[in-house]
Amino acid sequence: MPATRDLLETPAPPTESRVTVQGDRFRRYLSADRIQERVAEMGATITRDYAHTTPILVSVLNGAFMYTADLMRAIDTDCEIDFIKLSSYGDAKVSSGEVHELKSVDADLEDRDVLIVEDIVDTGLSMEFMKGRLQEHNPASLRVATLLHKPTATEPDLTLDYVGFRIPDLFVIGYGLDYGQLARNLSDIYILDEE
Numbered sequence: 001m002p003a004t005r006d007l008l009e010t011p012a013p014p015t016e017s018r019v020t021v022q023g024d025r026f027r028r029y030l031s032a033d034r035i036q037e038r039v040a041e042m043g044a045t046i047t048r049d050y051a052h053t054t055p056i057l058v059s060v061l062n063g064a065f066m067y068t069a070d071l072m073r074a075i076d077t078d079c080e081i082d083f084i085k086l087s088s089y090g091d092a093k094v095s096s097g098e099v100h101e102l103k104s105v106d107a108d109l110e111d112r113d114v115l116i117v118e119d120i121v122d123t124g125l126s127m128e129f130m131k132g133r134l135q136e137h138n139p140a141s142l143r144v145a146t147l148l149h150k151p152t153a154t155e156p157d158l159t160l161d162y163v164g165f166r167i168p169d170l171f172v173i174g175y176g177l178d179y180g181q182l183a184r185n186l187s188d189i190y191i192l193d194e195e
């Protein structure tokens, strides 16, 4: 039986402005409040754009799980969810440049309005690969909603339909994004502190 004080609402604990993960220092870059505010705006735009259809969100595991949960709740029209998983960077901070599909979608995407929900687009290689894969299912439409985008790192021809934040070409962690599988549980997003 939990003590009564455990049942009372308590304010969220203050978050650190700097964290050290795997020996590297990161500074807070986007607060949880700022993220939630932007995700709500994106959800409102997506709600408007998909008001006359039932889109299927394809969330990219593992990094996008937290963003997907928030974005989906910010979408105020019928929508479905499925998941895809690609090979990641492993424990490194720099892309290996090789992409493989580890888990494909289960749903039938033919003639569906598909919205890829991705945490971050860096070089854009993963997104290009995924768009190609999903296009093979003959969806009615295929768009992308990425929370973060590093424009200076991405090849310019890649179309990103909804972008939360454009960020510098530095490694970020938190809000689902990991560093060697750690730091996904941070509510804020932190960026590598180069100082």
Ligand code: 5GP
Residues within 6 Å of the ligand: 063, 088, 089, 095, 118, 119, 120, 121, 122, 123, 124, 125, 126, 127, 170, 171, 172, 173, 177, 178, 179
């Ligand atoms: P891309 O293929 O665009 O270079 O990289 C895409 C994937 O690499 C993302 O889905 C994400 O898993 C990972 N990634 C790219 N940049 C970062 C970053 O700054 N931080 C973290 N944690 N992962 C990243």
